[in-house]
Amino acid sequence: MKNLFDLRGERILITGAGGAIGGATARVCAALGAELFIADLKAPTELAGELKARAAALDNTKRKDVNALVEDIGPIDALIDTSGYYVKGDWLDGGDEWEQLFERTMAINVKGPINLVRAVLPAMMKRGSGRIVLTSSMAARNAGSTLAVEPAYAASKGGLSALVRYFARQAAASGVVVNGVAPGPILTPLLVSANQPFTVDQYPMKRLGQPDEIGWPAAFLASRGASFTTGAVLDVNGGMCFS
Numbered sequence: 001m002k003n004l005f006d007l008r009g010e011r012i013l014i015t016g017a018g019g020a021i022g023g024a025t026a027r028v029c030a031a032l033g034a035e036l037f038i039a040d041l042k043a044p045t046e047l048a049g050e051l052k053a054r055a056a057a058l059d060n061t062k063r064k065d066v067n068a069l070v071e072d073i074g075p076i077d078a079l080i081d082t083s084g085y086y087v088k089g090d091w092l093d094g095g096d097e098w099e100q101l102f103e104r105t106m107a108i109n110v111k112g113p114i115n116l117v118r119a120v121l122p123a124m125m126k127r128g129s130g131r132i133v134l135t136s137s138m139a140a141r142n143a144g145s146t147l148a149v150e151p152a153y154a155a156s157k158g159g160l161s162a163l164v165r166y167f168a169r170q171a172a173a174s175g176v177v178v179n180g181v182a183p184g185p186i187l188t189p190l191l192v193s194a195n196q197p198f199t200v201d202q203y204p205m206k207r208l209g210q211p212d213e214i215g216w217p218a219a220f221l222a223s224r225g226a227s228f229t230t231g232a233v234l235d236v237n238g239g240m241c242f243s
């Protein structure tokens, strides 16, 4: 039987690859044999050297740049978007500062993925195959469990989870699948920037997740093994789904 998790011969674009989860996901996909294109605000050239990937600078909020990169790369089998933005503000009394924070959060976490999907989905649908993986958050469902998460972030990830299902419906008849991963607390700079006191004792596994523990499930969703999985937002949270 053919191993459908094997990514040899698969051309995969990973955005947000300069970040912790994106970088770990790129390493997992490289270990599984994928031909990788990795992008972030600043081109992740060092990682590209390590993984023999092609690196590019990309701001996902700039639709023209997203289109240009996708055109330059050519046909891809999968997109994994791991880019994301979290800044905490004062939504009750924050004034203009919070308005800007809200706009920026939505631009990166919601409009950015829309730009990426608009750029890659039509060609995938035409070819009748492709996989798209977007990165939501458990904050989409439960406002971040034990951490009091920024409401703009919770709203943006709620929107992203809704979009996963929307894109999945649009694409299903063509054979393209669209899914999401919803990480719980993963030890990354983004979590540390949330700047909230917590102890791991409050988590069911008594530890935070590691970035590659998101990378492996994301790689599955980007593989041919996910051919009948679509519209799913996979909880990867060490058992925190009900907290």
Ligand SMILES: NC(=O)c1ccc[n+]([C@@H]2O[C@H](COP(=O)([O-])OP(=O)(O)OC[C@H]3O[C@@H](n4cnc5c(N)ncnc54)[C@H](O)[C@@H]3O)[C@@H](O)[C@H]2O)c1
Pocket (backbone or CB within 6 Å): 015, 016, 017, 018, 019, 020, 021, 022, 040, 041, 042, 058, 059, 060, 061, 082, 083, 084, 085, 086, 108, 112, 135, 136, 137, 138, 182, 183, 184, 185, 186, 187, 188, 189, 190, 191
């Ligand atoms: N760390 C966690 O606990 C956690 C939990 C739930 C969800 N997530 C999500 O996982 C994803 C990865 O997060 P991470 O923890 O690795 O954080 P990270 O900050 O290490 O990575 C995020 C990456 O996104 C990039 N980025 C920001 N704005 C961008 C833009 N406009 N265009 C392109 N790239 C941009 C950043 O440069 C960064 O490299 C994010 O979507 C985040 O919301 C993280």
